Amino acid sequence: MMAVASGDIAELYAAGDAILKVPRLPADNDLMRAEARALTTLQRDGDARHRAYAPRLIQSFTHEDGDGARRTAVVLERQAGFVPLTGLEHRLDPRDVAWMWRRLLTGLGWAHRAGLVHGAILPEHVLIHPGEHGVVLVDWCYSVAPGASIPALVARHRRAYPPEVLARQPASPATDIYMASGLMLRLIADPPAALRRFAAGCRYAAPRMRPQDAWRLLGELDELLEDLYGLRRFRPFALPA
Incomplete structure (x- = not known):
């Protein structure tokens, strides 16, 4: 089976309409279990109207390789047509980022009401469907209940995290809001002053x-x-070349 993507801690393999996610190191099994717990919580306790904001967990299991190393793997529903926000920083019109920002806040509100902080709102963890204006939050490995500390961070994005994550202090919905706001602002080529203040x-x-x-x-x-653009209306979006 060939890997179709490499995540922060895991390799991702295509399996029909599903994605198999296997950590590279057994030491990261706890993060994989955290993802399985979070997605189970969202599917069980989250408002069903918003379930499209996270991938559906199909199953989680333990795999033992030929050397006896045991890894916790998850199987997720594949997000066909979705792409990450990676590489779009400082390239988008604010009117295009508007729908992404709105949907990201909707997805975060859903997770927070279910008792979860995502903990890693980064470009590769926010998938968008350009044509349908869809947003999916992926990689729930770092998620915790409010009041717990985020267990790990993605080192190359250290500057994107709020102080409480770097200090291993309790996380809250405000943690996700900090990261989401920074990410959305960084997508815009020339942010209006009002959005910068927001x-x-x-x-x-x-x-x-x-x-x-x-x-x-x-x-x-x-x-x-x-106030900036008038009444909301659908604006077709295509990824920049």
């Missing part, structure tokens, strides 16, 4: 100073976008 208000160093409710923040974003 993102800055979501990225204070102290978590208590940031917004705590992604769905309420979505309402504030909608008001800002209407």
Whole structure:
């Protein structure tokens, strides 16, 4: 079986309409188990209207290789037509980022209401469907319940994390809001001043100073976008060359 992608900690293999995800190191089995728990929680406890914001867990199992090393693997529903935000930083029109930002906040609000903090809102973990304006949050390996510390970080994205993650302090919905706001702002080629101020208000160093409710923040974003661009309407989007 040939790998179709390499994640932060795992190799991903195509298996029909599914993706098999296997950690490269047995030491990361705890992160794989965290992903399986998070996706199970979202499928069981999350509002069914929003389940498309995360991949569906098909199964989780332990694989033992020829050397006796045991790895926790997960099988996920494949996200056909979706691509990561990797490589799009500073390249997009703010009107195109608007729908991504709105959907990302919707997905985060859904996860937070189910009792989860994603913990790693990074370009490769946010998939978009360009034609259908879909968004899926992937790689729930770093997710925790509010009040727990994020177990690991992606070293190359260290500057994208809020202070509480770097200090191994408790995470909260404000942790995801900090990372999501920074990511969305970085996608825009020339962010309007109003969007810069909006993102800055979501990225204070102290978590208590940031917004705590992604769905309420979505309402504030909608008001800002209407002031900037008028009533919301569908804007066709194609990935830049």
